[in-house]
Amino acid sequence: MNKKRKSYRIEKDILGKVKIPINKYWGAQTERSKINFKIGQNGSMPIEIIYAISIIKKAAAISNFELGILSEYKKNLIVKVCDEIIDRKLDDQFPLVIWQTGSGTHTNMNINEVISNRSHVIMGNKLESEINRFIHPNDDVNMSQSSNDVFSTSMHIAAYTMLKNFTIPSIENLKSCLEQKSYLFKNIVKIGRTHLMDAVPITLGQEFSGYASQIKKGLYSLKNTLNHLSELPIGGTAVGTGLNAPKGYDIKVINYIKKITNIPFKISENKFESIANHDSIVETHSSIKQLAISLIKISNDIRFLSSGPRSGIGEIFIPENEPGSSIMPGKINPTQCESIIMVCMNIIGNDVSISIAGSSGNYELNVCKPLIISKLLESSRLLSESCHSFNINCINGIKPNHHRIKELLNNSLMLVTALNTHIGYEKSAKIARCAYINNSTLKEESIRLGYLTNDEFDKIVNPSKMV
Known part of the structure; x- marks a missing residue:
């Protein structure tokens, strides 16, 4: 047997x-x-x-x-x-x-x-x-190693690699798409909004240029953190002194890491700092959080601008990717906007974890390393994948609703702002107030009140000249 x-x-x-x-x-x-x-x-x-x-x-x-x-x-x-x-x-x-x-x-x-x-x-x-x-x-x-310098070094290698190969390219693609939309929409005049209320005109292209600029500045901030992230404490062994590592070991090992990864890593300026603290990752994640905050604003704007299709603002059309309701037939929702908003909220939560963990170094060693790097990598990966999805499934397919844009623009009382320098603020305010109360137009009230003729109004109140 x-x-x-x-x-x-x-x-x-x-x-x-x-x-x-x-x-x-x-x-x-x-x-x-x-x-x-x-x-x-x-x-x-x-x-x-x-x-x-x-x-x-x-x-x-x-x-x-x-x-x-x-x-x-x-x-x-x-x-x-x-x-x-x-x-x-x-x-x-x-x-x-x-x-x-x-x-x-x-x-x-x-x-x-x-x-x-x-x-x-x-x-x-x-x-x-x-x-x-x-x-x-x-x-x-x-x-020639300690877990303390090895794990700290691996955090930088993993983070830099993720950012270089995935996160930064996805953000750059999103930025480029927003810039392209800004160019395509540059001549589409629409009503602007402040405090969620009607304001003076703006072009749809100008609106999108603001989104592109937000992403551009966040990307610039993120790239600037790579220099600090490129410092590796390998060779510092247990506390940064290099005990049990031979002379010249740190230079050699980093040169081989550079060859293997094709990333310009370098010896930490201060190995004691790099093992005891992880301010470089705090800094990097802060830039990721900045991008997350920008993306929440942009995503909310896009879902509000596309709201409707008949009872909302409806100035833009977004791609119709999937049915939106289990009970309301034909309903389509801004799901890509909702998805990336949730991702960005999670990133903001991760930033809190990293901030607290980053402050938890005691003497010569931070003792929250696995948490810090796991949250950084999670945020980097989520930001990369959500930007890619948001870009190809939403931003790339956005189209203007010309009819609705024109309707809302021409119906806005805030076009009266153009009259300020011609008849003064008080008379302009009276025109706007009367138009609102009487449910009439700015032109009708301007003429009725005797402030302007038909031709004078048309010459002054020209939305395309107000942007």
Whole structure:
């Protein structure tokens, strides 16, 4: 009779023995974290952090080899496994949540253990109890490093990469589309509004130019944060002093990180600051929040301008993407506007979390690192995807409702503002008030009150000359 194959193996750490699933590469420290922090249904450590730490491990192994403290064979094994992780071949080996130690040590050890045990298998061995590792997770994979400088560095790598490859391009595309609409709508004169009430005329293009300018300035602010974000504290080890890291290690490892990522990273101006605090991410997220605030304003304007179709403002048409009601047939809602507004509200909430977490550095270490980076990456990803969706499913398809724009413009009492410099504020106000009370036109009241002739009124009150 065949014996049933065990579903686990035994590994040891300084606290004793731990059962590990037989098909997993992680080790005792990972399993302890998995057991002790069963918190949250969707709180996994962002995969971008896993890839970023793997880039650091790869760069560190090469640097340690070149500095003569790691053998070439061990270096090659570590690099090979790191490449597998970066290529997404081992995604199921990183089970830990962000709600763990505030330094991210558990995730750093998770990766160290996976690299160690995967190297063991690559060498032709099996994962069994009491593994005699050739590649040690601490002595070899974590050589010249501490979780404190590794995780801090990975935060910057992951954030910069996300912003560069996804967030900034999406925002730039939205800005370009808004600028294009501004140009296309430049000659469409409409009524302006302040305090939600009728104001003097403006062109639809001018209105959209304001939206484009908001996004442009937010994008400028976001890009300006990249310089601070490009500073990496790797080589500072536990508290920034560089204890146990050889001379020249930080320069080498950052040069390799630059080559792998094609991003101009540099050594932190002050490693103590970069490990103990995360003001750079606070700064970056503040710019993301600025964009979120702008997008809420823009989205609300667009859904109000398109409201109706017959009983609202209805000055623009937005794309009809899907039915809007389960009970009202034919109803279409501004769903893209509503979606991006909710995303931006979430981003503002994330900014509060990052602000509080960023202030929670104690002495030489911030102890909210996983929370800070998870919120930054979530906001960056959501902003990227929502801007893309908003752009292609709403902004790109906006068209003016010429008939409604003209109707509302010609019916506005605030065109009377053009008379101020000709007959004075008091007489102009009387014309507007009488037109409102009598439900008549400005022209009719101007003539009835004897202030202007028909031709004089037409010459002065010309909306196209008021913009």
